[in-house]
Amino acid sequence: MKKIIDLCKEVPLLPLTLIAAIPLALIPSWRPWGHIHSAFDPGVGEWIIILFVAWTIYTSIREMIDSLKHGHVGVDLLAIVALISTVCVQQYWASWAVVLMVASGEAIESYAQNKARGNLTALIKAAPQQAHVVDLPGVDETNIEITDEGFRKVQQAVEEAQRDGSTITAGAGHFDTVPVNDVKLGSVLIVLPGEIVPVDGMLLSGTASADLSNINGEPVPRTIFAGAKVLSGSINGSTTMMIRTTSLAADSQYQQILKLVSSAEESRAAVVRTADMLAVPFTIVSFAIAIVAWIVSGTGLRFAQVLVLATPCPLLIAAPVAYVAGTARLAKQKILIKSQDVLENLGRVTHVFFDKTGTLTVKQPQVVRVEKSKDAPESLTEDEILMLAGIVEGFSAHVLAKGIVAAGKEAMARLHRLPKSSGKRASDENVDAHHRELPDPHENYPVVGNVSETPGKGVTGTVDGHKVEVGRFAFVTGQAIASQEVHNAQEEESNEKAMAQADRDAAKLWNTTLEPDEMATYIAIDGKLAARIVLRDVPRYNAKKSIEQLRELGVKQETMLTGDKKASAMIIANEVGITDVRYELLPEDKVAAVRDADKDKKVADTSTMDRIFSKLLGEPIHRDVTMMVGDGVNDSPVLAVADIGMAMTDGTSTAASESAEVVIMNDDIGAVPKAVKIARQTKQRMLQAVLVGIALAIVGMVCAAFNLIPVVAGAFLQEAIDVVSILWALTALFNRD
Incomplete structure (x- = not known):
């Protein structure tokens, strides 16, 4: 019901036209003023319809002129002439039907456009509107960090506001709520649980969870840590987040997405412009059929019968609806x-x-296998090697580090070395039920320390008391090739050549050779070469x-x-x-x-x-x-x-x-063929909707020319043709595989 009311508010002519049918049915010929002229003497109900016709003609001419100013061909001329002709031949029910057609056409267009824009509208509605700017002594755009004490103050204020059931508003004491466009660079913001991050920023608080489904469709929230980038449009998880802004609202990530959406929504495809061009020959054909029917029959009624079937909706509405629907369908697929x-x-x-x-x-090389050396202990498994390498590589910025870290995490999961439940007894009455289940992050996780990296060579550290070195062969085997300090470019080049030669010599220790697209890093444990970790760029x-x-x-x-x-x-x-x-x-x-x-x-x-x-x-x-x-x-x-x-x-x-x-x-590379397929289906639906609508209209006009379709029936048949073509255009929204 609400949708119907909203639609009537958007197109007020529609309910008024429906109401106008009542006096036309009950008092069509009532003339309290007496007779005017025998040739043209409408009653009260008929005069009401004439007024509606006049208003419709006025608005149609205005819209047609506006379309021409914007370079779009207007075919409202057909509806205007149809209205005039039905009044002239005193077919007031037909006039009412054409007015209803125009009004319902606007309603159908509004519904179809809103339906087609559904996914685009969802993106736009998710745009952040306000931000909570922290207002504490010493917290301003010049600060690089927020002290723990400062964060605790803000956290406490948030908790108090939530506990009291109050909202965060300007002048709350610790933060001001302002429009998102008023946020300055470097400002410190808080984002409450479940709120949308208003602008791009850097996380200042310890850890947080961010839902990026609005941005990239990623179903699982990401865990982010202090210093990480936080994107506007993402949704905060269950903890209060504090960020320092790194972009203005207009330059933030989500606004860039909205710019793409808006530019696509406002543009007109060449095929839509082609449909506009078809309006001219369609109008000419419609008038030709109507005039010939008038001349041959000798009655103006036949002219009106033809023109009420000359529906422009497949051209005016179906073509753009199909393309907006296709654009929205693509947006749904990210x-x-x-x-x-x-x-x-x-x-x-x-x-x-x-x-x-x-x-x-x-995006980065992946571990494809682990090859143990002859000096590696028999009891040392490949998963244990990957775990140790992944832990120390987690502190490295090397290009291969991410792949090794990812493989190390998978190995840790298989070894059950990830954090788990603390195991406190549920029967302990001094510990409440909630805290008994809290995990102890250090219970099963390896103990790491003394980590240091030598750029270009490797990283070393201790894991569970074992010395672990990961990097190039010369580095992990302790070959005295490169000095820690390089004083000039010639020395650097000499060292690099020596390191590369050591890497080539290392291959002799394994029976297998590396493929052209493979690369290796080495790991030593407690001073002994343990394995070669092979990585490659995988599809x-x-x-x-x-x-x-x-x-x-x-x-x-x-x-x-x-x-x-x-x-x-x-x-x-x-x-x-x-x-x-x-x-x-x-x-x-x-x-x-x-x-x-x-x-x-x-x-x-x-x-x-x-x-x-x-x-x-x-x-x-x-x-x-x-x-x-x-x-x-x-x-x-x-x-x-x-x-x-x-x-x-x-x-x-x-x-x-x-x-x-x-x-x-x-x-997702799978989106490439998906985009091509959706584009082709969209164009097919548009062309089908336009051609089917035009074909049905021409068949109807020819039948009306031979007096097979009465003028009132023709007006309602034209409405049915509109609905068919527009609904067919809307099928561009759906996957029909």
């Missing part, structure tokens, strides 16, 4: 586009370029399937671009199923590769509907479309030069999206 033109071009992609590292492969789990899906969609060619050497590049290419590989490329070489493909563009295979539209409008058949898929700032030049640039992010960065037309927010 795929954002900058304009609806991109949506159309996505469906015509014929050649896709992929960056290798971070796009076809995961994403669904990369091969995504390439296959693109081929099934008719994409003619896939190309991999990489700066790697041929041997390692071909290994990844073979695993994901790409045959066209360009290797040892600099950024400018990647740009040149995409440009060369643009020069060689050929006429693309097009659907029957595309060819029909091209013939009707005298447009050239579309040519091949190139798309570049990359993941980072280094890919920005190539993303910009392709017809479509698609940036894959995890929702934490929009750097690559500055030069990309499509942004994948959930870092």
Whole structure:
């Protein structure tokens, strides 16, 4: 009921028109003023309809002029002439039906647009509106850190406010609630449990949980620690969070997402403009049928019968609704586009370029195996080696560290060395039930200490009393190759060559040799070489399937671009199923590769509907479309030069999206074929809705010309045609596989 009331408020002409039917039915010919003229002498009920017709004509002309000013062809002329003609032939029920058609058309359009925008609206409504700025002595934009005492004061004030049931408002004593756009750089904010983070910032409080589902669809909240970046649009977990702002509201992550959403929502696709162009020949055909029917029949009633069926809604509403629906469907899949033109071009992609590292492969090398040395104790398992290596590598900034740390955590889980329940007895009456279940983070976790890193060589530390060294072979075996201090570039180069030679010599200790795309780090335990940990750049789990899906969609060619050497590049290419590989490329070489493909563009295979539209409008058949898929700032030049640039992010960065037309927010390569498929389905639904609507209208007009459809029935039939075409356009929202 509420939705109906809201719709009536949005389109007041609709309920008023329905009410106007009552006097038309009860007192159509009542004339308290007497007769005026025998040829044109409406009663009270009929005059009410005439007034509604006049108002509808006025608003339609105004909207048509406004459309023309914005470069859109208006076809409201058909409805205007239909209204005038029905009044002239004194078919007032038909006039009422046409007014109802116009009013309900606006209501249907409003409903369809709101339905189509559903996912976009959800994103916009989630935008943060206010922020709680900390107002404590010594806490301002110049402070780098917040003292424990300062944080405790804020925490206490929050708890008091929550306990008293009061809200946090300006002048509460420790913080002021202000509009999000008033937050300054460097301000300290608190974010209450369940609130949306208002601006990008750095976490000052110890640990927190952040739900990023609004940003990248990640279902499981992330645990973040002091010093970590906190993104606007994420939802705080169950603890109060304190952050220092690093971006203004307008520059924050969520606002960048909203800019993409808004630009797509406000744009008009070329196909929608094509539908506008069809309005002109459709209007001409409609008037031609109506005039011929009038001349042949000799009665103006036949002219009105035809024009009430000349429905413009498939052109006015169905086309844009389909594209907004497609844009919203992409947004639901965490795929954002900058304009609806991109949506159309996505469906015509014929050649896709992929960056290798971070796009076809995961973002850092992964551990593929552990090879124990002959000096390693028999009792030492591979999981124990990975655990020890992962713990000390957790303190390293080396490029291989993340992969080893991830493997180490998995090994710890298998060894049951992660924190677990403290095991306090439930029968202990001096401990309340809540605290009995609290975990003791130090009970089963390895004891770590004395960690230090030698940049470029390795990291060392003690774990459970054992000395652990992880790094290059010379480092972990204690070879006196490199001095701790390097005084000049020549000495650094000499040391690096010696370290590299030691790494090559180390291979002789193992029977297996490393593949071209593999790399190794070494671990020594208590001064003895224990193992070689082998890592490699591995493909994403669904990369091969995504390439296959693109081929099934008719994409003619896939190309991999990489700066790697041929041997390692071909290994990844073979695993994901790409045959066209360009290797040892600099950024400018990647740009040149995409440009060369643009020069060689050929006429693309097009659907029957595309060819029909091209013939009707005298447009050239579309040519091949190139798309570049990359993941980072280094890919920005190539993303910009392709017809479509698609940036894959995890929702934490929009750097690559500055030069990309499509942004994948959930870092999933499977979204590439999904985006192409949705784009194609959207265009198909739009063309089907438009052509079916026009075809039904023309058939109806021809039948009316032969007096097979009465004028009142024609007006209601026209409404049914509108509903069919618009509902069909809305199917672009749904997956029909």
